[in-house]
Amino acid sequence: MKRLNFHELPYRLWVMHSSRTTAMLALAAGIACASPSSGYAQGASRPLVIARNMDLNSLDPHRSFCDTCQIYNSTVYETLLTLDTNNKLVPLLAASWEASADQTKFTFKLDPKAKFSDGSPVEAKDVKWSWERLKNLKGSAAFLAENITQIDTPDPQTVVVTVAAPNSEFLNIVSAPYMAVVNSKVASANGAMAAADAATKDNAEGWFLQNSPGSGPYVLTSYSPNNELRLKRNAQYWRSAPAIEDVVFRQVKDAVAQAQMLESGTADIAMQIDPDTAKTIRSKDVTVQTVPSYNFIYLALSPGAKGNKVKMTKEVREAISLGLNRKEILEFTLGKEGQLISAPIPLGFPGGSGFPEEPYDPAKAKDQLAKANAGNLELDAAFPNLNAYGVDLSLLMQKVQQELSKINVKVNLQPMTFSNWREQVSGNGIPLTAVFYAPDYFGSAQYVEYFGMMPGSPWAKRAGAANDPSVINPRESELLKKALASGGEEAATIYHEIGLEMIKDKVILPLVSPNLILAYNKGVKGVRYSACCNLPIAEISR
Template sequence: METALKRTISTALAACVVALSLTACGSGSSDSDSGNAADELRLGIALGDLATFDPARVLADAMQLVIPMYAETLVDVDQDDPKTVLPNLATSWEASEDLKTYTFKLRDDVTFPSGNTMTAEDVKFSLERVKNVQGASAFKMGIVDSVNVVDDTTVEFVLTGPDSSFPSRMAAPYLSVFDSKVLQENGAVSDASAVTADDAQAFMDKTTVGTGPYELEEWRRNSEVVFKLRDDYWGEAPAFDTIVLEDIRDASTQAQLVERGDIDIAMDIEPDTAASLEGKDGIKVVTEPSFNINYLAMNHQSKDAPELADDKVRQAIQMAVDYDGISSALADGAPRPAAVVPIGFVGADKVEPIGYDPDAAKKLLDEAGVSGLELDVEFANVTWYGVSQQSLWEKLQSDFDKVGIKVNIRPVEYEKWIEGYRAGEFSITSGLWAPEDFDSSSYFDPFGREAGIYGERTSMDFPIGQKLYDEYLAEKDPAGRETIAEELITAMRDDATLIPLFQANKFLVHSDAVTGVRYSPNKQIRLAEIKPS
């Protein structure tokens, strides 16, 4: 079977034959002796939530794969043990005794495409800008009071309170470092006025100013993104000269294209489609457990369904869901955590989820004095983690009907859905979350407290969440952190505002012309690690 990569190499070989009398020429594939890079790697991926390349203004699933192409963070997580934090742009770090000050030592050999060398000033500017632009990712810097330059290779973070998870927090791709000199020349502002004064998004949507191995060459919205390898990348160069992300939102279309050789990797494959491709000539199917969660969210202050403010009604809805049926029919047997904190994170393995119990759900609705509840549901008409949200809601519609709840399902385009969800307009909907870093605080912050971004979207009434979150951040002892995390996860489960449906398996289908394709806990896949076979 011909693949995108094989065709590229064949074209390169043909060119060599033509030019043989004039010069020597490589095959186009990666070669450790020659250092040549293969020409092109093509991915099929749903890019519906890719609205900008400015991390200060966005929080989107696709960005976890895209940002590391052109920008890097102070630390990274271990691919095989994501709870372990590794040096990246920083070589080391240390915390004060009270966990309120963290000092990072930086590499001195990192450069931007402009030729400027990265310094502590760039770190300060980039991360203060994330906080002060006040975009969707700003909460990642919420605990930071100030960023101080000690010297060119030393930067200090002073926090508003203790945070035992801070080094892990700094692995989030949204906290990448950018060229402050070039950004300021093109409208970027990092101080408190940034929320209105910063004007750099348009520049960042067409020009690379990060330290990563690739530069943005072209972005055609709703079509494709093209990245070109940097000639002057400071680190070890990846194998491919060009990486193309084709915006393909239909899983079956992705499968057809990878079979045909038009793309090398399909990112959004459903379980049944993946099974149908197993054993096909020239195709590899990678199936791995992930930390990605598909969940339900309910609004306490819904004008259309005020009943959702009642704990008993939300708990009844939690008990009305046939989780095993969803897992077996739609999600390839994926497990389910107790709350929106993945299995494998601190405290999550200790808490049992609430299971399917329609009789108990009916009893709770009776106790709440609720009958004939009708819910209008708007949800993103997409496939997340291999599961069609249309199919998911058809199943949920059937489940809720069994306990006397009528659901009217209304699929909408992703862009309309995310706008409505961020505005808190939905009574009930489904969402997704993939981790950017690997401490449970990265879930407690957005999902486990009223002031978190999802607490605000759902008008959550959950005061215990903030108290336990603060205690968790202040605790140094691992056993103590586990105990507090268990208590908070239990409280999140019983509050039932945000209900996990399944923790997805990840399906990656790729041509056998490439190798190194595997799930990455915080980057979807690590494109820089993929090589020609």
Template structure:
């Protein structure tokens, strides 16, 4: 028999055990629940740039503003040129060259895929290379670079064989740039507005006249980018500097007002990067027009311009005087500034010998800072030898269509940004309209020569251009980049047309 006291205590003990179990269950439940995830910070970058791409199709226009945004970022090539100017694997893991240097065999990375999710196959490479040779709308410089290709063959899904009609020292470098882009064959119809690439970024939005926005390709086959979105904003030189000082942009991709560089001397806020580029600032001469057909007139124009004074006045002394179509990062570069150097008296005598009296020339330039500033200096210089120059400034789209494509000019000024672009002078239909069979032979001999003969033979060709005053080389643009001090990974030298985002980090 249970006493009343014991009977009363039993339910109280049961209640205490029930409460204890409930508390333990609550604690266990709390432990079992995963902690709330912490939102990851978004890594964005805003890059100030000068010229907006006229199209998103790299094969439709020679404008350097297209690969600046898209090359290596949205589009990829079999091989890539790094910041040191060396070729490294990209879509191709390896490549072999035959003993006679005419057959290239590329082994594709089997992991490579387009942004659409489809694999990058050997047939995609064949389609991309062949369309440059067959489609009439392809930009002429790309057609020239691929003219040496005899055939492209898909050996299997990941092996491509390219056969050249002759050896070419420059071809492998050419396909590290726009000519070598591999496109998703299913996206070819809409390339003007919708890129079809395999790169670490994809086009998110093109705000025409204002910006291009790239977003990380979340399905990228290689090392993921360390930026989530990148915006290229298009600004004139003064607006870009103001935006950088106010913190509205993170990077000035290439300072267009070098005399303003001291504004960014505060190292607690900014990092100033100074290096070299592949861009020759060229006073182009229309070799097929009037008095400019005469080499004496072309030499006189060169001799009338004090290039050192121009560089000091126009670009704050930043940059390199070159003398011909080669820059210091080219293996065959040598200082040729002594050829057709500044000499007003000799310039006047050459014009008199050519009977080029009362010469009047139209100088049509794009509205970029280096071109418009240089144009005023050139006009003043040529006035000293009796040459009247009328300067006309054009928006870049008009310059491309009317000057570059239409050849409607006497003189122009533009930075030729593509690396190792001596081939331009072998094409008499190109806007220089330079036609010298001797130069063509020298260039082709250098390109086809054994590797150990390339440099001396190419130097010979480069000197011929200088002697013949095929153009007037004002200076090579420096690479002047300003970043916030929270941005790292921007290379010192611009060895390609790409503003390569793959190495950049924004903390």
């Protein structure tokens, strides 16, 4: 599949900045309105209050693409399948499913009990309309449906999907919140379209800001941008009703302000507490849990960048990698709140574990650079000036600059806005940069398609394959086809082999995978991190 470059957009960030104006931020967000002893705070019907920096770009499930979007979509809409706590596919709207032997045709039988929030049944026509709309809007997460060539609905409860090429990960893609099924009749009556010209004719995005025509456990109550998002329990929900009646997301950028809300009792869950702030929480009423995440921070080299002062051969790229003391970088950025990662496939994803640690050998690095006539290499390093998953990229790049100076590589740091970075990295290229990645669904193909040195992949383009075709690795394309045509352990083994190839490319240099901190009131139960849905709200109770 051809992938769109949305994975690093600023609204994918869990931005964490400390502040000396916590009280002002709290007041601005409208959060300093209750104390732990108030009736509101203690009442059994009190809404579940979640403090987070809401990165919402849209409440239209087929236009949205962000971390908060994953939570919202999976709370008010539903997909045919979802993931359990072990990342295994389980039924949601689909009661059963099967895949053809060649992984090109997928048949789903809908649960006849499924119904939308207006009480009407969820039918095959709604699935077909929703997925065609996602594809034809041509934005955000449309790439998830890009491989679909045909959707048949032989009866109201059956959906048969044909894809252009074998794709053993399609069922996992179906569990992504962006594959949400919408009440097609209601949405169509309010300007939503699924036809081929939907990208220019659909005008329903504003309507979705006030309405949620889904089948999920909650429905939208109200949304005030940069302030508050409110949900209420779906009275028509067809499965077991969620325990919490109302859910309120409060816009709070600051990690310190989020922590203060938890300790004062004005929030039940804080979603972007960083390690340093977590250490300051003293309240016995707050639970702080640290879990591994599927996110990672990486460096990237561009052999074909126009700004290269020396030809960046594979030997030169290997030398740069050898000059990075990754253990020190991990300690500097995250301490014990993260893990080293060698290949651009998350730990815990199929084929993503068991890679050897990348070696640190500055003496060999200097020798290799000298042999490549790059003994005094100079690299321009433009990067987004932001904080991603608790890692300040400016501080990270200062550490990288320090490390590479030990092998006589001069790094010229150029922090810039994210929009300027995207323009530059997709234009003339950047010799050395740093950025981050978070998964769109539970599956390893997305990492190969994005980071693999294959013709047309986003990072092959950014690496300057047009100027330096030597970066292309044909082996990765061959292996990806095999992985998508197989499945299970066989596919995982192949993805691991592709990971080894991507390590050898020495274009993408993964560094650290930050842990995720879950912070919540001790009376709140069921808080967990999900690979598909981020935070499954319907599982939470008091």
